[in-house]
Amino acid sequence: MKLNIVPARTGFVWVKLGMRTFLKQPLALTGLFFMYMAGVLVLSQLPFVGSVLGAMLVPAATLGLMAATAEAASGRFPMPSVLISAFRAGRQRARAMLVLGAIYTVGSMLATLLASALVGEPGAAVAADSQSPPLDARSLVALVLHTPLVILFWHSPALVHWHGIAPVKSLFFSAVACFRNLGAMLMYAVTWLGVFVVVAFVFSSVGMMLGGVAVARSVMLPTVLLLVAMFSTSLYFTFRDSFDPDDELAEPQPAPPEESAP
Structure with missing residues (x-):
């Protein structure tokens, strides 16, 4: 695994790339994000096992949103099937993703x-x-x-899916990448925090002027959800720029149909 050390200003670039890619396919990426949210809500209604199943699928869902971003960044329209990319890359990687899900569930x-x-x-x-x-x-x-958990699982679903890294090893590589690129990650977090604060202030102020607290709340809910969808679009770029492909790792490709034979 070849780790790419990036300057702190790259964190701002990741935010900008996420926004730009989201605006290329706003309806598709928003729709996929809401499909993911709807799936979580449906699973949460299942008695006894709902919350466990929801947690188990977090790594796979994260990978699905990253794969959708990769499609949009390449100029392609991300179809709904991209959300299950983790389970379309062969049994070995699907099992590895479920192992990640089990680890995440226990940790959570x-x-x-x-x-x-x-x-x-x-x-x-x-x-x-x-x-x-x-x-x-x-x-x-x-x-x-x-x-x-966030640090361990930030890159691990993508490492498992696109590069075939073993689940436990992917957690280690994810943590190392986050800490070695700490400056960029902090810039990324601070930039997104600033975006959320500014947008929330503007839209809540407009809502208050138009009709008070009730209108402000009704305006803020969809606004925050759209911002979260945009944030999820930027996750792919933090992974793409943190690892350099070498002889063992191929360049990340969106939603590979099947796992190649060794």
Whole structure:
């Protein structure tokens, strides 16, 4: 594996490329993102296994959105089938993606349980204080504890799918790439945070002027969802520029139909 070290300013470029690619195919990429969200909501309604299945499919869904971006960046129209790219590249890579999903599920459950153990359930605090903010202390701790998972799984689905890296090794490479390109990743995060803050301020202000809090909220919900869809479009470029193909790794190709025989 050949890691590519990029300058910090590349983080801003990743945001710009994500926006530009999204605007090339806004309807297709928005539609695919909402299909993913709808799938998560449907799975979450299943009793007992819904949340587990949803977590299991996070790496595969992330890969699907990255594959859709690769299609759009290449000038092609991303079809809905691109969302299941992880399961169209042969049994070996499909199994590896499910292994990633299992690791992610266990890690997410442990982080959530640890947050509950450290802070406790939010119900009592909310009942005691009706003015408690929507994001309680338990949720904040859980979010912090999920950060290592985010780092481990940032590049791993793409490494497994496009380059055939073993699941555990892909987690290691993902973490190394994130830390070695920490400046670019921080610039990427700060830039996106700035975009969200500015857009949220503008649209909420317009909503308030047009009709108060209710209108502002109705305007903000679709705006935030579109921004998240645009953010997901930029993920592919963080992966593409962090690894250089060498003799063992081929250039990432969108949605390969079948895994080549050795």
